[in-house]
Amino acid sequence: MYEEPKMEKITINLPPVEVARMDILVEAGYYPSRAEFIRSAVRSTLDLHRDYIEKKTETLTLKSREEQSDSDRDFEIFTVGVQILGKERLERAIEQRRRLKIHVVGLLKVGAGVTPELVGRGVESVKVYGVLRASPEVRRALQRRMERK
8 A cells, every 4th residue: 555655854045034934934824834835835836737747647658658568567667656675576577587677756775685796787877856765876777777868
């Protein structure tokens, strides 16, 4: 079952005057905190661009399906949501002399048993829109396989 992951922490830099304007709204009770103001601003901006985001996700989904033959289905991963990449899936691809193509819109979580060597041998390409959770070593190995477009 899908479980909402904890919030992802990001860091932003703002000019002091913008921080002050935000604090005025927080003090007035429009927002309970700076963090909630920022979350609200991000949601509003994402809502403003909802059509583009949905079209892009749909295009990626259709492209992924068109590129897959029946024999490729186990080796091309396209997920909107949470995808967990485990050691067994990589080992299966390697045994069959194949490599995974991974596209995730959401969260890609790499299992504890996955090593950089498995990634090197079992992953052809990775594209993550969102969050990648992996050990630092595995993250570096995956970043060498990241699609840049």
